Amino acid sequence: MTTQIQYPFDQGFIESFSSQNGEPNWFKERRIDAFTKMDQIPMPKPDKTKITNWNFIEFKQHSVNSAPFSNVEELPESLRRLIDLEGGIKNLYIQHNQTAGFLSLTDELKDQGVIFTDLITAVKNHGELVEKYFMTKGVKPDEHRLAAFHAALVNGGAFLYIPKNVQVTEPIQSIFVHDNGDAPLINHVLIVADENSSVTYVENYISLNDQTTGIANIITEVIALSNSRVRVGAVDTLAKGVTTYVNRRGYTDRDAQIEWALGMMNDGHTISENETNLIGEGSVCDTKTVVIGRGEQIQNFTTEVRHFGKNTEGTILKHGVVKDRATTVFNGIGKIEHGATKSNAQQESRVLMLSEKARGDANPILLIDEDDVLAGHAASVGRVDPIQLYYLMSRGIPREEAERLIIHGFLEPVVSQLPIEGVKKQLIEVIERKVQ
Amino acid sequence: MANTTLTIKDLHVAIDGKEILKGVNLEIKSGEFHAVMGPNGTGKSTLASAIMGHPKYEVTKGSVTLDGKDVLEMEVDERARAGLFLAMQYPSEISGVTNSDFLRSAINATRGEGNEIPLMKFIKKMDEKMELLDIDLNMAQRYVNEGFSGGEKKRNEILQLLMLDPKIAILDEIDSGLDIDALKVVAKGINSMRNSEFGCLIITHYQRLLNYITPDYVHVMMQGRIVKSGGPELARRLEAEGYDWIKKELGIEDETVEVEQEA
Ligand SMILES: Nc1ncnc2c1ncn2[C@@H]1O[C@H](COP(=O)(O)OP(=O)(O)O)[C@@H](O)[C@H]1O
Ligand SMILES: [Mg+2]
Numbered sequence: 001m002t003t004q005i006q007y008p009f010d011q012g013f014i015e016s017f018s019s020q021n022g023e024p025n026w027f028k029e030r031r032i033d034a035f036t037k038m039d040q041i042p043m044p045k046p047d048k049t050k051i052t053n054w055n056f057i058e059f060k061q062h063s064v065n066s067a068p069f070s071n072v073e074e075l076p077e078s079l080r081r082l083i084d085l086e087g088g089i090k091n092l093y094i095q096h097n098q099t100a101g102f103l104s105l106t107d108e109l110k111d112q113g114v115i116f117t118d119l120i121t122a123v124k125n126h127g128e129l130v131e132k133y134f135m136t137k138g139v140k141p142d143e144h145r146l147a148a149f150h151a152a153l154v155n156g157g158a159f160l161y162i163p164k165n166v167q168v169t170e171p172i173q174s175i176f177v178h179d180n181g182d183a184p185l186i187n188h189v190l191i192v193a194d195e196n197s198s199v200t201y202v203e204n205y206i207s208l209n210d211q212t213t214g215i216a217n218i219i220t221e222v223i224a225l226s227n228s229r230v231r232v233g234a235v236d237t238l239a240k241g242v243t244t245y246v247n248r249r250g251y252t253d254r255d256a257q258i259e260w261a262l263g264m265m266n267d268g269h270t271i272s273e274n275e276t277n278l279i280g281e282g283s284v285c286d287t288k289t290v291v292i293g294r295g296e297q298i299q300n301f302t303t304e305v306r307h308f309g310k311n312t313e314g315t316i317l318k319h320g321v322v323k324d325r326a327t328t329v330f331n332g333i334g335k336i337e338h339g340a341t342k343s344n345a346q347q348e349s350r351v352l353m354l355s356e357k358a359r360g361d362a363n364p365i366l367l368i369d370e371d372d373v374l375a376g377h378a379a380s381v382g383r384v385d386p387i388q389l390y391y392l393m394s395r396g397i398p399r400e401e402a403e404r405l406i407i408h409g410f411l412e413p414v415v416s417q418l419p420i421e422g423v424k425k426q427l428i429e430v431i432e433r434k435v436q
Numbered sequence: 437m438a439n440t441t442l443t444i445k446d447l448h449v450a451i452d453g454k455e456i457l458k459g460v461n462l463e464i465k466s467g468e469f470h471a472v473m474g475p476n477g478t479g480k481s482t483l484a485s486a487i488m489g490h491p492k493y494e495v496t497k498g499s500v501t502l503d504g505k506d507v508l509e510m511e512v513d514e515r516a517r518a519g520l521f522l523a524m525q526y527p528s529e530i531s532g533v534t535n536s537d538f539l540r541s542a543i544n545a546t547r548g549e550g551n552e553i554p555l556m557k558f559i560k561k562m563d564e565k566m567e568l569l570d571i572d573l574n575m576a577q578r579y580v581n582e583g584f585s586g587g588e589k590k591r592n593e594i595l596q597l598l599m600l601d602p603k604i605a606i607l608d609e610i611d612s613g614l615d616i617d618a619l620k621v622v623a624k625g626i627n628s629m630r631n632s633e634f635g636c637l638i639i640t641h642y643q644r645l646l647n648y649i650t651p652d653y654v655h656v657m658m659q660g661r662i663v664k665s666g667g668p669e670l671a672r673r674l675e676a677e678g679y680d681w682i683k684k685e686l687g688i689e690d691e692t693v694e695v696e697q698e699a
Contacts, residue, residue, distance in 0.1 A: 385528075386491050387528055388528045388529075388530055390488075390489070390512055391524070391527060391528035391530070392528075392541075393511070393512035393513040393516070394489075394524075395516055395521075395539075396543075396600070397513055398511075399511070402513075405530065405537070406530060409532025409533035409579065410531065411532070412531070412532030412533075412579075
């Protein structure tokens with residue numbers, strides 16, 4: 001090994017915690033395989049953001065024991081608000097740092113064969129499915145160092161499987177709570193929607209207090225098999241002291257459809273990748289992201305839809321608000337591979353800057369290797385339109401309130417997509433707080 | 437009984453340093469309907485925009501007062517809360533903000549904190565006004581003017597007028613782009629406002645609208661000034677004879693001034 005980097009862990013360490021978890025051999029071997037490759041593969045290189053000085057790798061300890069949050073009644077108020085308590089808790093998983101807590105899945109879904117459980121349990125009890133789909137079709141462990149780091153050291157997450165022909169009507173929700181910076185949040189969610197199934201999944205990453213520090217390395221993989229439909233909503237609200245790498249990756253078979261609605265509300269430095277590979281003919285991806293950058297925060301959001309199958313359709317929409325001295329970079333990539341005829345790649349990125357020192361960048365990229373396709377992009381970086389302000393104010397609305405309305409409207413595309421009322425409200429409140 | 441007067445004196449307005457209005461005098465009182473007519477490009481919208489406080493228009497001379505209070509000193513929102521309303525020739529689109537949220541914010545801004553309109557009362561009023569204006573009820577949940585047709589935008593301006601109930605309203609080309617049925621509906625909405633506590637300034641370059649809303653006074657604007665005032669018969673003469681006779685009367689020669697007919 002050409003190792004110059006000193007990691008706070010070694011192979012023996014990985015073997016031992018994997019054994020402690022009771023993980024099957026195949027999983028342990030994948031961890032070790034990823035670990036041995038880690039050094040040889042480079043860090044990801046997000047376009048227009050330099051991350052060489054960011055710490056994504058060093059941590060004090062691999063996991064901490066946290067209160068398991070197994071009783072919803074005892075949850076802190078900030079978490080209770082995310083849950084639809086009135087409607088009765090149906091499908092919900094709560095994890096506190098690395099500790100799996102509350103888990104519920106309706107009997108109806110269990111009877112239909114739906115699997116929803118924490119990741120380590122899934123590795124043990126549903127090995128066949130997890131082995132087939134965990135970091136095989138979505139993110140590959142050797143893509144870059146942070147993917148390898150993830151595969152080697154993943155310490156939490158969830159697994160969701162929807163069997164063939166099952167339509168899940170109630171949303172399925174995960175809440176990942178982070179309040180201890182000693183251990184990294186290396187969290188993996190794997191969603192497999194089998195043929196002709198449909199599901200809506202919502203995840204929250206939340207720091208319980210503003211002082212939380214540490215690193216987060218998050219991967220969510222969505223595998224949408226033929227003719228399935230998966231809607232994913234996410235609201236990330238990790239604290240200022242947390243450096244985040246988050247990768248949300250989709251894979252579609254024939255006629256499958258993935259819709260992302262991502263509320264990226266972290267307060268710390270964040271590198272986000274959201275990539276969907278449209279493999280099967282006629283498959284569709286619609287991805288919407290809203291972002292607020294504030295303080296000294298540096299954030300980079302790369303959204304990519306890659307068209308492999310014929311007749312595939314990808315739509316990217318990103319709206320970001322930047323204030324204070326924050327920097328937000330939007331990279332939007334529509335890539336149509338050779339052979340993906342009649343495909344359509346569309347994207348729109350808009351950044352609204354609220355202060356002189358704020359920096360925004362929107363880079364639309366179309367990479368097209370096929371003739372018979374449609375593609376389009378729109379990008380803008382600007383300030384609140386004075387004529388829109390004038391219009392609202394001419395109806396008696398004070399300037400601040402008018403600005404607030406315009407900003408909320410600007411971020412509405414994702415807010416309106418979130419299927420859980422509490423999560424929607426939370427996002428609205430977070431937006432409110434952050435743009436003030 | 438509340439009696440309001442909007443007084444415009446010797447108003448000069450420039451855009452990007454170019455003087456457009458060159459001394460406009462006009463007084464509008466509650467209970468009165470005025471019409472300002474004139475060819476395109478003569479400064480009608482400039483007058484309306486300057487009164488409301490559009491950021492691009494700079495008042496270089498003169499005054500605008502509402503019951504003696506200096507309007508030009510006020511912020512745009514203060515002007516609205518003081519009782520002024522402008523139905524704009526080109527209303528803005530506000531993406532992501534529903535018409536209903538927008539209107540509720542607007543109404544509550546005028547009513548003030550602690551005196552917000554009860555939700556049910558608001559919904560009832562909005563439904564009622566939308567029905568009067570023949571507006572599809574789902575427009576309440578659509579984003580402000582986004583994707584609206586020209587006619588829908590105009591109706592939406594009148595809906596706001598009816599919801600906000602101002603003291604003095606200026607309607608800038610509220611009739612342009614409307615077919616005859618839509619025109620009648622819009623006129624019905626405006627006429628429903630007619631009472632002794634409401635004054636209105638209707639800007640148009642056609643007589644057409646004035647067949648449905650009879651003005652008390654008609655003013656003709658040319659080259660940044662009001663060049664002639666009269667009663668409703670003046671509008672009819674303009675319709676029949678165009679503007680040339682006024683130009684001749686006043687010795688105006690300006691090739692840009694001409695009446696066009698809309699399709
Ligand atoms: N934003 C602007 N910038 C520069 N000139 C303008 C602008 N708006 C209007 N003008 C000019 O001001 C004059 C009056 O325009 P306007 O008040 O809109 O006329 P009307 O409403 O009577 O058709 C016209 O000559 C027009 O070209
Ligand atoms: Mg005009």
